[in-house]
Each structure stands twice: as structure tokens, then as C-alpha cells.
Amino acid sequence: MRLYSRVRLLLVLLSLAAALGLPLLTYAPNRLLTGQGIALLDLLQGGSGLRWLVLLPVLPLLLAPWWRPAVLRERLVYLAALWLGAALWWLAGSEATLRAGGEDALARVSFGGGFWLLQLLLLLQLAEALQVLAGGLPRRVLLLLLAQLPLLWLLLSGRLDSLSLLREYHNNQDAFDDALLRHLQLVLFSVLPALLLGGALGVWAYRSARFARLLFPVLNVLQTIPSIALFGLLIGPLAWLGRQLPGLGIAGVGLAPALLALSLYALLPVVRGTLAGLQQVPPAVREAARGMGMTPWQIMLQVETPLALPVFLSGLRITAVQAVGLAAVAALIGAGGFGAIMFQGLSASALDQVLLGVLPVLLLALLVDVAFRLLIARLKGADDHA
Amino acid sequence: MKPARLPAALWLSSGLLLALLYLLPHSAGLFAWLFPEVERPLYTQDSFANLVLAHLLLVLASSLIAVLGGVAAGLLASRPAGREFRPLLDSVLAISQALPPVAVLAIAAPLIGFGEWPALIALVLYGLLPVTQGTLAGLASVPDSVLEVARGLGMGRWRILWQVELPLAAPVLLAGVRTSVVINIGTAAIASTVGARTLGLPIIVGLSGFNTAYVLQGALLVALLAIVADQCFDWLAHRLSPHVGVEH
Numbered sequence: 001m002r003l004y005s006r007v008r009l010l011l012v013l014l015s016l017a018a019a020l021g022l023p024l025l026t027y028a029p030n031r032l033l034t035g036q037g038i039a040l041l042d043l044l045q046g047g048s049g050l051r052w053l054v055l056l057p058v059l060p061l062l063l064a065p066w067w068r069p070a071v072l073r074e075r076l077v078y079l080a081a082l083w084l085g086a087a088l089w090w091l092a093g094s095e096a097t098l099r100a101g102g103e104d105a106l107a108r109v110s111f112g113g114g115f116w117l118l119q120l121l122l123l124l125q126l127a128e129a130l131q132v133l134a135g136g137l138p139r140r141v142l143l144l145l146l147a148q149l150p151l152l153w154l155l156l157s158g159r160l161d162s163l164s165l166l167r168e169y170h171n172n173q174d175a176f177d178d179a180l181l182r183h184l185q186l187v188l189f190s191v192l193p194a195l196l197l198g199g200a201l202g203v204w205a206y207r208s209a210r211f212a213r214l215l216f217p218v219l220n221v222l223q224t225i226p227s228i229a230l231f232g233l234l235i236g237p238l239a240w241l242g243r244q245l246p247g248l249g250i251a252g253v254g255l256a257p258a259l260l261a262l263s264l265y266a267l268l269p270v271v272r273g274t275l276a277g278l279q280q281v282p283p284a285v286r287e288a289a290r291g292m293g294m295t296p297w298q299i300m301l302q303v304e305t306p307l308a309l310p311v312f313l314s315g316l317r318i319t320a321v322q323a324v325g326l327a328a329v330a331a332l333i334g335a336g337g338f339g340a341i342m343f344q345g346l347s348a349s350a351l352d353q354v355l356l357g358v359l360p361v362l363l364l365a366l367l368v369d370v371a372f373r374l375l376i377a378r379l380k381g382a383d384d385h386a
Numbered sequence: 387m388k389p390a391r392l393p394a395a396l397w398l399s400s401g402l403l404l405a406l407l408y409l410l411p412h413s414a415g416l417f418a419w420l421f422p423e424v425e426r427p428l429y430t431q432d433s434f435a436n437l438v439l440a441h442l443l444l445v446l447a448s449s450l451i452a453v454l455g456g457v458a459a460g461l462l463a464s465r466p467a468g469r470e471f472r473p474l475l476d477s478v479l480a481i482s483q484a485l486p487p488v489a490v491l492a493i494a495a496p497l498i499g500f501g502e503w504p505a506l507i508a509l510v511l512y513g514l515l516p517v518t519q520g521t522l523a524g525l526a527s528v529p530d531s532v533l534e535v536a537r538g539l540g541m542g543r544w545r546i547l548w549q550v551e552l553p554l555a556a557p558v559l560l561a562g563v564r565t566s567v568v569i570n571i572g573t574a575a576i577a578s579t580v581g582a583r584t585l586g587l588p589i590i591v592g593l594s595g596f597n598t599a600y601v602l603q604g605a606l607l608v609a610l611l612a613i614v615a616d617q618c619f620d621w622l623a624h625r626l627s628p629h630v631g632v633e634h
Contacts, residue, residue, distance in 0.1 A: 006471070007474050123481075124478070127477040128473065131473050220616075224568055225609040225613070226571060226572025226575050226576075227576075228572065228575045228605070229604075229605040229606075229608040230605075231605075232601040232602065232604065232605030232608075233606070235598055235601055325485075328488050332593055343492075346579055349500070351497070354492050354493070354495075361489055
């Protein structure tokens with residue numbers, strides 16, 4: 001047999017190591033105790049004894065490294081990875097129902113390291129298959145989203161409800177909804193002002209090199225200051241301001257300092273993106289527009305803005321993704337959001353509560369990232385396969 | 387190569403940091419005046435110098451591992467033998483770019499246990515990305531014509547890597563290391579929430595105890611430390627290449 005794909009071989013070997021060497025799930029008598037690991041092999045023997053059947057599609061993945069590259073191979077790998085990802089979720093859900101089912105059961109079944117590692121490796125298998133199967137970002141994203149449909153069905157049909165993570169969600173549903181709203185507010189109301197101010201500063205920096213030389217060192221220093229320190233440094237001055245101007249709702253901790261700090265962070269990538277976008281507009285295009293008798297305003301709105309937009313949006317993408325993560329840190333100064341759930345879980349050392357805070361942040365960051373990438377790819381036209 | 391003179395900004399920031407370290411233990415009176423509502427105006431559970439050392443040690447250890455691993459991964463994926471791994475590495479980088487550092491920290495802590503270890507692992511994982519990206523971008527920026535010439539001169543593969551590719555890739559690679567280290571200084575501060583002893587400790591203790599003076603003391607030191615590190619890299623970048631701009 002000839003080895004065709006060392007990448008696939010690496011992924012398969014890592015998957016086997018994760019499946020056999022790390023616990024897939026953990027079981028604990030209650031939510032605060034550290035769980036005992038449950039290995040995949042133990043799991044397959046449980047239940048009706050036929051659980052191993054769901055893992056049958058592992059065969060294409062095991063064979064793929066020695067299989068001559070072809071569209072058929074990639075299709076089967078895609079379907080197998082899709083199936084196995086869902087099968088792992090289903091296994092976890094049914095084991096949880098078995099061991100910790102019932103409304104008032106104290107026992108908890110959570111995910112072990114093996115579960116997340118296997119899911120990540122399956123995701124990478126999907127990505128590898130999509131390199132061949134789908135040209136262009138939109139199709140790839142679509143196929144990746146399609147691969148998540150089985151999980152959505154498992155979630156909606158309640159088959160995962162006995163898992164500790166879902167139990168935490170049902171116990172904290174109100175807090176979760178508030179956190180979602182607050183997190184979105186934090187991101188939106190810090191990126192929007194930064195967008196307006198940063199855009200203006202970027203245009204100014206483009207017109208005046210002297211201003212740019214003054215502006216960038218300041219923004220660089222701001223970006224260098226770690227988030228937690230910037231939050232801390234703003235508490236004192238803002239608390240003082242709040243005391244001087246009562247009635248405006250300014251305080252040292254809470255929403256105001258969080259929004260201010262997040263906006264300051266968002267400034268540098270926006271300004272940089274604006275400047276870079278304007279700088280890559282070819283001078284000849286500008287000349288031609290002037291020659292056609294366009295006014296400076298027309299040139300800016302109809303020529304420079306559309307041409308600078310993709311680069312500008314790349315800057316905005318970094319800003320927005322960064323803001324989603326930084327908003328989680330803002331919970332330390334009482335701004336709420338998913339960070340609050342996460343830090344509460346950390347101080348109670350309840351892993352599933354931590355996950356309940358972290359997973360939405362990750363999903364949100366990935367969604368924002370993909371949305372911007374799609375938008376940019378669309379603007380750049382069909383030739384972009386990045 | 388430019389002369390090894392330190393720029394004013396580096397002198398200023400490191401001077402400020404040292405002065406702050408020396409003066410903070412004697413500044414109880416100042417903070418009592420600034421924050422009259424606080425009972426104990428000076429953080430004394432640990433000396434600030436010790437916290438700075440512990441912080442630096444954590445960042446240095448994690449950055450060292452991250453640089454070795456990141457450069458190795460970048461080198462591997464850019465050699466002919468490892469080129470087929472490039473799309474996989476790109477997928478991993480694209481996914482992890484969206485991961486906020488604080489999330490990595492929060493997941494590592496309950497799995498590994500509280501203290502310095504989860505902090506070290508999260509810092510290493512997070513530090514790897516910018517270094518790998520910097521290595522890949524740096525190696526890609528070496529013009530093919532230069533490699534042709536080197537090959538034409540009869541240089542072996544290792545000599546080309548060591549004497550041509552790495553020196554030419556160094557500025558971009560260094561920019562990756564810089565991003566990695568500066569982010570890690572901030573993440574190390576947040577690592578105090580999972581029990582690591584760093585400069586974040588006064589901030590966390592202050593935030594949970596409504597002691598704004600503690601928060602200010604920790605925040606000033608962390609901010610200055612990050613700025614000093616950034617300026618050091620700025621100086622290094624200038625020394626390595628007089629042509630590469632500082633703005634990035």
C-alpha cells in the first residue's frame with residue numbers, strides 16, 4: 001500500500017491517540033467535584049451494547065491516507081467526519097441520560113479532554129476535505145455549516161439535555177440571555193464609535209503625514225497596554241469624573257469604563273485599516289477621476305471609498321474579533337457579558353459553568369470572523385479564495 | 387547595522403518602570419491621600435519587585451517555548467518535505483486566531499488545575515500563533531531570486547536556511563515574536579484569576595475588594611512592563627533592519 005497523504009495519517013494517528021489515551025467524558029457525583037474519566041472503549045460497551053455501530057463510518061478516515069486522492073475520497077471523508085462528530089455528541093448525550101438523567105439528579109456527566117480534541121481533529125478533517133470539494137469561501141462556509149446540522153437537531157430534540165453543560169445552561173438561562181445581550185452591546189457600542197472616530201482619524205492621517213507621525217505612537221502605546229491594566233487605569237479617573245458630574249451615570253466600574261477601554265483598543269486597527277485602504281488606491285485612478293471633473297467629495301465617496309473598502313473591512317474584522325474577546329475581560333470591572341459567567345465558574349471551579357461562558361465567546365468570535373471574511377471576499381470578487 | 391544606542395522612548399519607559407518599582411513601597415501616604423476611602427492604601431501581601439520577577443519569568447518561559455515551537459512549525463511547513471501540511475497549519479491558525487487569550491486560560495485552568503501551570507500552557511499555546519505566522523510570512527518574503535543565487539553559489543540547504551533565509555526573514559519573524567510577547571504580558575496578568583502569582587494579583591485583589599489603590603498600583607506596573615517590552619522589540623527591529631518601518 002502506498003501512503004498518499006501524510007497529513008491524513010497525522011490526523012488519524014492523533015485521533016487514535018486522543019480516542020484511546022484521553023477520557024472522552026467525565027463523571028462526577030455533583031457539579032463541584034472533579035470527575036472520573038470515562039474512556040471511549042468503556043462507553044462503547046455500555047448502553048444496549050450496539051453503540052459501536054455508530055462508529056462504523058470511521059473506516060473511510062482510517063483508509064484515507066492510503067487511498068489515491070480523488071473527489072470520491074474527499075466526499076466520503078467529509079461525510080464520515082460529519083457523521084462521527086454528531087455520533088460523539090450523541091454518545092455523550094445518551095451516556096449522560098443513562099448516568100445522570102432525571103430532573104433532580106445531582107450526578108454530572110461532562111466532556112473530557114478527548115472529546116474536544118476529537119471534535120477539533122474531525123473539524124480539521126472536514127477542512128482538509130473542503131480544500132478539494134469546495135472552491136471559494138462561501139461554499140466552504142456553507143458546507144461547514146451544513147455539517148453542524150446534526151448537532152443542532154440533537155440539541156433541539158433534547159437528547160443532550162442531561163449533559164452537565166446543558167444543565168448549567170437551563171439553570172442559568174436568564175443570566176445567559178442577559179449575558180448575550182450585554183456582550184453584544186459591549187461589542188457593538190465600542191466598535192461603532194471606534195469606526196466613526198477611527199475612520200475620521202485615518203482619513204486625516206492620510207491627508208497629513210505629520211498628523212500620522214503624531215497619532216500612531218499614541219495608538220501603539222494604547223494597544224500595547226494590556227486590557228486588564230487599561231480597565232484598571234480608567235477606574236480612578238472615571239470614578240472622579242462621576243463624582244464631579246453626578247447624574248450622568250459615569251462610574252469607575254461597570255459599563256462606561258468598559259466601553260471606553262474597548263473603544264480605545266478598537267481605534268488602532270480601524271485607523272490602520274483606513275490609512276492602508278486609502279494608500280493602496282492607485283494615484284492614476286484619482287487623477288482620472290479629477291480629470292473627469294469630479295469634485296473632491298465625489299472622488300472620496302464614489303472612487304476612494306469603494307476601492308479602500310476591502311482593506312478597511314479587514315481592519316474592522318480584526319477589531320470586531322478582538323472586541324468579542326476583550327469584552328469577556330471587561331467582566332472583571334463589572335461590565336457583565338459572558339465573561340461574568342466564565343469568571344464566576346472559575347472562582348467556583350465549576351468547569352461546565354466556565355464552558356458556558358467561554359463557548360459562546362468562541363462561537364461569537366468565529367461567527368464575526370467568518371461574516372467579515374465572507375463580506376470581504378464578496379467585495380473583492382470571485383477571484384478571492386483566501 | 388545602526389549603532390547600538392538606546393532610543394529615548396526605551397530609556398524613558400524603563401526608567402519610569404524602575405523608578406516606580408523603587409518608589410511604590412514608600413508611597414503609602416500618596417495613595418492614602420488619593421484614595422481616602424480605602425483602609426489599606428498600599429498592596430503589601432507581596433513585594434512589587436517579586437511580582438515583576440514572577441511575571442517576567444512566566445512570560446519568558448512561555449515565550450521561549452512558543453518561539454522554539456512556532457519557528458519549528460513555520461520552518462517545517464515551508465520546506466518541500468512539509469509543504470503538504472501547509473493547508474492544515476493554515477486551518478489551525480485561522481481557527482485559533484479567533485480564540486481570545488482569556489478563553490484559552492479559562493479552559494486550561496479547570497482541566498489542569500489552578501496555579502502557574504495552566505497559565506504557562508495557555509501562554510505557550512497563545513504565543514505560538516503569532517510566531518508561526520511571523521515565521522511563515524518572513525520565509526515567504528525572501529525573494530526567489532535570492533535563493534536562486536544562493537543555490538547557484540553552491541550553498542547547501544542548511545547553509546541557505548541559516549545564512550540566507552533566516553536572516554532575511556528575521557524582521558518579520560521578530561514582529562511575530564513581539565506580538566506574542568506583548569500579548570502574553572497581558573494574558574499573564576489575567577492569569578492571576580486562575581491562581582498564578584503575577585502582577586495581575588494586586589489588580590484582581592483590588593477589584594474584588596473594592597480597593598482602587600491596589601488596582602492602580604498593579605495596572606501601572608503591568609502597563610509599563612508591556613510598554614518597555616514593546617520598546618525593546620522596537621529597538622531590536624531597528625537594529626536588525628534599517629529599512630523596515632516601525633509602524634505596523
